[in-house]
Amino acid sequence: MKHKEPFILGVTASSSGSGKTTLLEKLIPMLIKENLRVSVVKHGHHNFEIDYPGKDSYRLRKSGAFQTLIMNDERSALITENKGSAPSFESLIERMDKSVDVILIEGLRSSHYKKIEVFRKEHSSEKLYLTDPNIVAVLTDESFTAPIPIININDIDTLTQFIITTLEST
Known part of the structure; x- marks a missing residue:
């Protein structure tokens, strides 16, 4: 299933600890089984390091490099120092591989x-x-009615089919 642009879908909650990461860990393999290529963006509120003191790449970055690209045959990571002026989310999405089917x-x-x-x-x-009018479904452990689909939080099969249907209709 290939589209011109990746289908972008957020997974959100009103608070941390709701199970977003656990949900995505289960959902991603299901989407891959459906022959979809999947990328993920993790938005965090806290500072993070993906490199460690003592490593050459860390030393080079800490010496003042604006960007540091770490790569080997298995993976790569581009670290950009924002210095208080974070780029827009849209500009970061533009840097992602457009050959994927879904960006979560x-x-x-x-x-x-x-x-x-x-x-x-x-x-x-x-x-x-x-x-939020951009929310198209709710995953929950409760039973209630809403004007949008309500899916049991443990029913990953139904969620997968919902996403595929939504993707196909875009």
């Missing part, structure tokens, strides 16, 4: 892309779909 975004609640809300009774403070 974990977090980034404010994005304008279609999103699936993870709502768990014990972890969610509010139902985001009530105020």
Whole structure:
């Protein structure tokens, strides 16, 4: 299944600890089984390091390099020092491989892309779909009605088919 542009779909929740990462760990292999190429964007609120003190790449980056590309035969990572002026999300998406079928975004609640809300009774403070028109379905461990599809949080098969149907209709 190949489209001109990747289908971008967010997975969001009103709070951390709701199970977004666990959900994506289960969903990604299911989408791959459907012959879809999948990329993921993880939006975080805290500073992070993907390189470590003592490594040559870390030393080069810390010496002032604006960008550091780490690569081997297995993978590569481009580290850019934003220095307080973070690029727009859209400009970062533009850097991603366009040959994939789906780009899943974990977090980034404010994005304008279609999103699936993870709502768990014990972890969610509010139902985001009530105020966010970009939410197209809710994954939940509760039973309630809504004007958009409600999918049991443990039913990864139904979620996979929902995503495929949504992708095919774009």
